[in-house]
Amino acid sequence: xxxxxxxxxxxxxxxxxxxxxxxxxxxxxxxxxxxxxxxxxxxxxxxxxxxxxxxxxxxxxxxxxxxxxxxxxxxxxxxxxxxxxxxxxxxxxxxxxxxxxxxxxxxxxxxxxxxxxxxxxxxxxxxxxxxxxxxxxxxxxxxxxxxxxxxxxxxxxxxxxxxxxxxxxxxxxxxxxxxxxxxxxxxxxxxxxxxxxxxxxxxxxxxxxxxxxxxxxxxxxxxxxxxxxxxxxxxxxxxxxxxxxxxxxxxxxxxxxxx
Numbered sequence: 001x002x003x004x005x006x007x008x009x010x011x012x013x014x015x016x017x018x019x020x021x022x023x024x025x026x027x028x029x030x031x032x033x034x035x036x037x038x039x040x041x042x043x044x045x046x047x048x049x050x051x052x053x054x055x056x057x058x059x060x061x062x063x064x065x066x067x068x069x070x071x072x073x074x075x076x077x078x079x080x081x082x083x084x085x086x087x088x089x090x091x092x093x094x095x096x097x098x099x100x101x102x103x104x105x106x107x108x109x110x111x112x113x114x115x116x117x118x119x120x121x122x123x124x125x126x127x128x129x130x131x132x133x134x135x136x137x138x139x140x141x142x143x144x145x146x147x148x149x150x151x152x153x154x155x156x157x158x159x160x161x162x163x164x165x166x167x168x169x170x171x172x173x174x175x176x177x178x179x180x181x182x183x184x185x186x187x188x189x190x191x192x193x194x195x196x197x198x199x200x201x202x203x204x205x206x207x208x209x210x211x212x213x214x215x216x217x218x219x220x221x222x223x224x225x226x227x228x229x230x231x232x233x234x235x236x237x238x239x240x241x242x243x244x245x246x247x248x249x250x251x252x253x254x255x256x257x258x259x
Contacts, residue, residue, distance in 0.1 A: 010108035010138040013083040016044055017141060017177055018200065022217035025225045029053045031079035036258050038080040046080050048073055050087030052231035066092045070101060077106040085109030085141060095125050096132035099140065103133065109141030111180055114167060116151045123170045130175030143203050144176035149183025161189060165196030178203040178222055185210040187219065194220040
């Protein structure tokens with residue numbers, strides 16, 4: 001049975017993160033994509049894609065105003081009866097207030113990126129988020145993201161691994177539920193990250209070229225999401241259909257009424 005209150009949904013998401021089975025969240029960007037994914041029996045939680053929401057409103061990734069981001073997230077929360085974890089960029093100017101407002105909308109978890117800010121500043125922002133969530137009385141699931149790979153500046157992979165572990169451990173100590181490390185795609189990177197952070201604490205993105213989810217689970221990864229790639233696949237399908245319709249095509253007869 002689906003959880004009804006924000007507190008109950010937070011507890012459900014925590015249990016999913018702590019379960020032996022890897023949590024797969026298929027990222028959505030609006031009410032209809034959320035409802036479509038929520039309609040699948042395999043779906044246990046909903047994750048928003050900040051990049052995709054921004055694109056829907058005509059913004060570049062990371063350039064969407066907070067009010068727009070929260071409006072996009074609210075539409076998704078209102079469309080489903082499942083735990084929603086939201087991509088909230090870097091938390092904006094006041095990450096604690098951003099999280100309080102998100103919780104007020106019914107959000108029970110979030111990705112917040114460090115953008116490789118100085119170590120102490122990055123940790124302080126995580127502490128502010130977890131303190132704010134505790135003040136709201138829910139077991140908020142912060143998927144604290146470090147950009148140790150995606151903003152690495154071309155440094156050696158080993159240095160990025162050690163930086164991600166250092167930051168990730170500090171984020172976990174500050175109350176984060178998981179550590180999200182975009183760019184961790186291969187066994188050679190994932191194994192030392194899991195060893196450094198602990199089994200069941202690493203969150204990754206299933207970008208093209210990543211290991212299959214089953215192998216991620218074997219390595220001790222807790223969660224896998226798919227970021228903007230789900231929207232890209234949907235847009236490719238739209239583009240391909242349009243190209244066919246501009247030719248001699250018609251709408252396929254087996255098209256489901258998902259909207």
